[in-house]
Amino acid sequence: xxxxxxxxxxxxxxxxxxxxxxxxxxxxxxxxxxxxxxxxxxxxxxxxxxxxxxxxxxxxxxxxxxxxxxxxxxxxxxxxxxxxxxxxxxxxxxxxxxxxxxxxxxxxxxxxxxxxxxxxxxxxxxxxxxxxxxxxxxxxxxxxxxxxxxxxxxxxxxxxxxxxxxxxxxxxxxxxxxxxxxxxxxxxxxxxxxxxxxxxxxxxxxxxxxxxxxxxxxxxxxxxxxxxxxxxxxxxxxxxxxxxxxxxxxxxxxxxxxxxxxxxxxxxxxxxxxxxxxxxxxxxxxxxxxxxxxxxxxxxxxxxxxxxxxxxxxxxxxxxxxxxxxxxxxxxxxxxxxxxxxxxxxxxxxxxxxxxxxxxxxxxxxxxxxxxxxxxxxxxxxxxxxxxxxxxxxxxxxxxxxxxxxxxxx
Numbered sequence: 411x412x413x414x415x416x417x418x419x420x421x422x423x424x425x426x427x428x429x430x431x432x433x434x435x436x437x438x439x440x441x442x443x444x445x446x447x448x449x450x451x452x453x454x455x456x457x458x459x460x461x462x463x464x465x466x467x468x469x470x471x472x473x474x475x476x477x478x479x480x481x482x483x484x485x486x487x488x489x490x491x492x493x494x495x496x497x498x499x500x501x502x503x504x505x506x507x508x509x510x511x512x513x514x515x516x517x518x519x520x521x522x523x524x525x526x527x528x529x530x531x532x533x534x535x536x537x538x539x540x541x542x543x544x545x546x547x548x549x550x551x552x553x554x555x556x557x558x559x560x561x562x563x564x565x566x567x568x569x570x571x572x573x574x575x576x577x578x579x580x581x582x583x584x585x586x587x588x589x590x591x592x593x594x595x596x597x598x599x600x601x602x603x604x605x606x607x608x609x610x611x612x613x614x615x616x617x618x619x620x621x622x623x624x625x626x627x628x629x630x631x632x633x634x635x636x637x638x639x640x641x642x643x644x645x646x647x648x649x650x651x652x653x654x655x656x657x658x659x660x661x662x663x664x665x666x667x668x669x670x671x672x673x674x675x676x677x678x679x680x681x682x683x684x685x686x687x688x689x690x691x692x693x694x695x696x697x698x699x700x701x702x703x704x705x706x707x708x709x710x711x712x713x714x715x716x717x718x719x720x721x722x723x724x725x726x727x728x729x730x731x732x733x734x735x736x737x738x739x740x741x742x743x744x745x746x747x748x749x750x751x752x753x754x755x756x757x758x759x760x761x762x763x764x765x766x767x768x769x770x771x772x773x774x775x776x777x778x779x780x781x782x783x784x785x786x787x788x789x790x791x792x793x794x795x796x797x798x799x800x801x802x803x804x805x806x807x808x809x810x811x812x813x814x815x816x817x818x819x820x
Contacts, residue, residue, distance in 0.1 A: 499554050502559060503568050504534055505540070505584065508559070508584040510584065511559070518608075554576075555580050565590055566636060578794065580795040581594070581604065590637055591604075593716060611796055617700055617718070620786045623780045676727055678690060678766070681696070684759050698760055700787075711754065719787060720758060723756070724752065724754050736751060767780065
């Protein structure tokens, strides 16, 4: 091959290689520049994100606070709040002699199970013990709420043990009078609703009254009253009401006994209020009240409140039928007008000395003849379950008419 041709070929090869190298270098430069531009864009975006990070964090914090507020509102809603605030353990002190006792047990067990609470513990009262030891056992076993299912006696004995403790009293009324249940505005004829109140109701504190009674033999007994205690015709009527008539006619049986005891003589007493000088009176009855509503919706002492820290002392001194009519008219009409034969006072302590022995009663149960009564108020000493008025028409608690709701006095 001629030398010139060889040199030409070599020159072409070198030119082609130089061109290829130049083209590769140019392409690589473009790719590098493109990658640098892309990286620069990412850095720019990152810088932008860093600059907006405080704003984004502030917005996120606001969203978290708003969510926390929504959760708080949900937790504060009546039904949810009550579901989160269930008492952990429910006990039932049951009077097995009452009609319907087995049904009450079944309803209570089902309601407790439905609420997801530990199994209901049942303590049955006896003739010898209407509920005191059973309530003590329930407290010792860790009960938060103790349902008292029975009459006024069962409620009083259970309440006496719960007063001053953290345990709460709930009532399933099964008696004739059901005095405390009436004053708490419980639905007396709806046991299922009362059981729901025990589990889902509102807890409030009420006063109790410590009563010391001095018997004719000089022995002093200490008791707790929730509604009305006293001596005289009211106790005589309670003690002489026929059981067979109570079973048939309910509270009307007390009226029959009252008519039989209406005639009678006044007896002399001395009354001292808050340590003051004794005042002599002649009365047919002296009563110390914590609250004032009796059977048939009769508001016997309209000013009596179970959360005002005061006793209401009532002295009845009628001499004839006309005076009884005046007392009845004042009670029925709820008149605030004072009448001489029905004297009322308020105090924190009351001592009554009976110059002649008189039959005494505690919350509707006649107990014994006494010669002296010493009563002291214990403010806010008992926790009770009441219908949850802020959860209307709910299965979680019995609905109440606004006018039937118990008044709250600070």
